[in-house]
Amino acid sequence: MSLDISEITPYNFSVVEKKWQRFWLENKCFKTSTDSSKPKCFVLEMFMYPSGKVHIGHVRNYTIGDIIARYKIANGFAVLHPVGWDAFGLPAENAALKNKRHPREWTYQNIQTMKKQIEALGFSYDWDREFATCDEEYYAYQQKIFLELYKKGLVYRKKSEVNWDPVDQCVLANEQVIDGRGWRSGAVVEKKMLSQWFLKITDFAEELLSEIDRLDGWPEKVRIMQKNWIGKSEGCLIKFKSSINEDIEVFTTRPDTIFGATFVALSPGHPISKKLAEKDEKIKAFLESVKSGPTTTEAIEKQEKLGIDTGITVDHPFLNKKLPVFIANFVLMDYGTGAIFATPAHDERDYDFATKYDLPIIRVIKGNNGDDDSLPFTEDGILIDSDFLNGLNVAEAKKKSIDKLCEIGIGQRKIFFKLRDWGVSRQRYWGCPIPIIHCEKCGVVPLPEDALPVLLPEDVSFDKTGNPLDHHPTWKNVTCPTCRGKAHRETDTLDTFVDSSWYFLKFCANDPKNPNNLLDKNSIAQWMPVDQYIGGVEHAILHLLYARFFTKALAECGFTKIREPFKNLFTQGMVCNNTYRLENGDWVFPSQVQKNDNGDYTLIDTGEKVIVGRSEKMSKSKKNVVDPDAIVSTYGTDALRLFVVSDTPPERDFPWSDEGLEGCWRFINRLWRLFVFAQANGVCAQKCSSNETIEFEKLQQNIQKLYKDYHTAVKNITEALEDRAMNKAVAYIRELVNCLYMNLDNIKENLPVFSVIIRDLIKMIAPISPHICEEAWNMLGFNGIVSENSWPKYDERYTAVETINLPIQVNGKLRGTIDVSIDEKEEIIFEKALALQTVQNAIAGKNIRKKVFVKGKIINFVV
């Protein structure tokens, strides 16, 4: 051997990676292909918030996307793979406050920093399409869209109780309130009445729900979450005649249980409740006591059911009987009508309440399977003691009862959704200004197109709390575009979820620098929908639902024709790491901890005892983060990219391990040694004119096997990547590399075979670890760059199995194997199988009752 493989100098990743990153960038290798003969593929990772630094979760997310994009390019697709920044939002203002820096400056500087980091990871982005949502062109266009939505009646303003974050001085969407606390500040959220802008997402509730069934490229989990969030319930409204001169209307999905109704309950917020409170001190006191009730989810859950009898009664619609009316804390005002009728026998909440206040419980449904007499009974069954409903099942009874209620004029079929309209007003500076004027005379006036855009003022102060736009000295003072009278601007800005609801459409623009045509119909028709969207499951509801809605709303306004933005969705798991803390509870960095021989963990510096926590999502506060920059400079991007998709399926949480990363670094070097060794022994482009020239029959047996293993590897790797199972693809790549190492002694006599295999090996690793592949491709004299090359094909002649190591079982237990040709006759196989000593031992003295033979799979003797 001319070169000892162990003598090859380590791979110089830092030089190689920089070289090819520069090459790709300078030659615009990943500029979006406009070749219309190719099928299109839009690969999109959820864009980044420019918080300041790229973290390892980003690396995994974008690596998965990049592998898909590069794989699709190799498979002949015209790939759109853009990158951008979700750049508006609160942290920029917080930073402004803290560091006395302008949000714009802070944001763009972060983008610059993070862009450098992203570039160092070697992703195949079309940088020409990069933009940030805080770019003037982008939010200016968003204002145009807002006004179109306004014209269409999809925007309205109403006074509403909002979630007020007293720390951030900001309105929060329902979804931004977690356990009664602001999602960012963690402060207990208060209620406040404010005039707010809303988008009519509820107009699309039915479509948003029904289309979910067709999103079969989405994880089932996300689809269910969205369905639950939209929360459709079908039922009916029923008007009860009451002892006061006002009917009480309730909503129910269980009209079938009407004969079991024993009381009616109003929400504390119900108008009748409020009216009663004016005259009745006890009721007033009750409402007060309920109001100051707990706000956290946990507390609500455990909250006792409380109520007060109003003295009012209502008439049962079918029975000559009066039902008492209560005010009850468990009845929500903002769902249905804020009033219910209660059937304690068949509803848990009603049951709890009835038991507590000693109200009658009347069973009207008998269980299907016999004598289950426990209450409350909420399953399907047969109606009893219910007049015209007797003998029906629940579904039939629902229908018939509604028919009857409608017939006698007190009922009405009705569908309610949990989904609420989307409040988009934010009392904040760093967001898209809402293009509306408030005129003393004309009221709300949308800005005419020629008055757009409304740009954010530069000179703002963040000294005071609240909205800087509101206390800017001049910005909001304008004349009314209609009457020229005194007016002021809307000072609210849009929720940043609006920005992220159409950015994927802007990415489509084939003329990305044209500020007038951000939503280019032709480009959108060409690229949408997104073929593969990749992001965290934390956006399963909010972002994805808003983006779906927005897409539909834009279609209604004639901007586009598509109604669903994301054909396939992939949600990657979080990157987790071990956590360590001291006995006083302080978190410590994993790098500060050492494991001692006795199995204890201690602080390296002080020897202090350390408690090992469980593996949790990496976060700064728990100090279990790793720094991508440090890893890239120690091991290189290729090793990091390989590691984040190795071992663990991408949809699952990824357990970080330094040893695993080092293993990937070793593998990168193992590859490098293979390439260098191969080149030194004559492997090169010229030796592999094409696969077909290889005369398989003339190869030595072990090289035939290698050649077949290679074809099988191509098949396996391709199928794994089609399934987005990068972990499996990596395993098969490693197997192929191991096969090559086994046969290195024969390299010189088999240069065409080795050249072909190594060429395709490079192609197949390239989507995952592109830099080393580009270098090897170049080194071995192949044309062009591997990133623009085609994906290898396998030949079924060589993946077909001819001989097999057939397992032989006796009574389902493995007793041995025999090597036979796949087409060997059954009798001969049985003969050989029976000849095995282990089989003989197992069947000794017993009768063979049955012989099972599955071709190519198994032999089983039943004795």
Add this chain to the structure above:
RNA sequence: GCCCGUGUGGCGGAAUGGUAGACGCUACAGACUUAAAAUCUGUUGUCCUUUCGGGCGUGGGGGUUCGAGUCCCUCCACGGGCACCA
């Protein structure tokens, strides 16, 4: 409480109803080296056995099947989502 997901060696994980543990990490051994590192090559579920072999093994229990990690029933544990939505 309801809905969804997951459970396989010391660890991450493979496995169209057909040889469980591919591939990797860890650990151990051999080769190379004055030595170490690196590298290359092995071994590495567990128990019994000197070997040959064999017993037990995919959260627990049951079932279907010639054959179950895989299908069915049931229970348990962990993770996630929703949560008084009538």
